[in-house]
Amino acid sequence: MGGLGSGRRKDRARKTVESHLTLDVNLLSEKGCLRPGCSSTCQWIVSNEVVSINLRAEAERLSLSYNVQVGNGERQDIAETIPIVRLRCRFGGSRAYFICPGPGSGTDCGRRIAKLHLSRRYFLCRRCNHLAYASQYEQPRQRALRRVNKLRERLGIGVGIAEPLPDKPKGMWARTYGCLLNEILQAEILANEAQANRFKRLLAQVDNDLQADRPKGRRC
């Protein structure tokens, strides 16, 4: 039986925000799950299994209950309470934030935050869980290509350099179209430069290895 915390050893080793279950206060607010008295369930698919947590909202907090697999493989029922604050927006209305219940360095964390991530037993902020964003691990070329793909999607075309750039889409301002083309060009130049630099490093490495393997006194 899987469930929360199981089947995720590989993901956990990567320690990125994206590989952990996330509670988004804005999403919960949109769906009405933060209304005092509301009981709801959040579900995810992890390793082909549905895992869920139960939520119960009160005026200034959200109570969670779920079951996780802990380090030694045993399962444990967890009850967690997350304080919620609502701040007035500049143009009216209010916006909800979680207050991270995690322990910081010597004191409680208390960060006002929109997203909490499950690592080990509890939903805590990214810093308390020591999680990085996946993009922080990306190589320069991957980062540039991701940027290219994102920009291409804005022009309504699929990812990949092979697909030709379209004419200006109907309804798009010429200036916006021009800016997008320019940004795609710059990102593609960066990606190509990063690729060329990698080739150079690999070739230099091969050259070094060949030098090291070559018997002394012989030249080719």
Ligand SMILES: [Zn+2]
């Ligand atoms: Zn925290």
